[in-house]
Amino acid sequence: MMSAQELENYLWAIVESYGPIAPDCNDLLRDLIHKGALQVESQGELTNQSKIDLAEKNTRMLLDTMKIFAIQSGVPELHEFTFGSALQKLCPIFPFC
Numbered sequence: 001m002m003s004a005q006e007l008e009n010y011l012w013a014i015v016e017s018y019g020p021i022a023p024d025c026n027d028l029l030r031d032l033i034h035k036g037a038l039q040v041e042s043q044g045e046l047t048n049q050s051k052i053d054l055a056e057k058n059t060r061m062l063l064d065t066m067k068i069f070a071i072q073s074g075v076p077e078l079h080e081f082t083f084g085s086a087l088q089k090l091c092p093i094f095p096f097c
Contacts, residue, residue: 008037018063020077039095
């Protein structure tokens with residue numbers, strides 16, 4: 001069984017693999033990943049592999065969407081505005097909103 005901390009670490013490793021992240025965005029993403037892992041735990045889904053897989057898939061979708069907004073805006077890294085724009089486009093998205 002995976003713990004909430006292990007899930008958080010797993011999802012955070014995915015975030016770190018996506019390239020440069022501005023400090024303001026880094027803090028927002030850390031908080032979102034932390035709360036998402038706690039959400040999975042509070043729903044009793046840490047033993048449900050399909051929910052873990054969905055959390056991973058949706059983390060990647062969020063980051064891909066953020067990257068699209070960054071490219072469209074001509075910035076080389078993920079920023080606070082790419083975070084907000086991606087969430088606005090994707091929410092509700094498990095386990096983040």
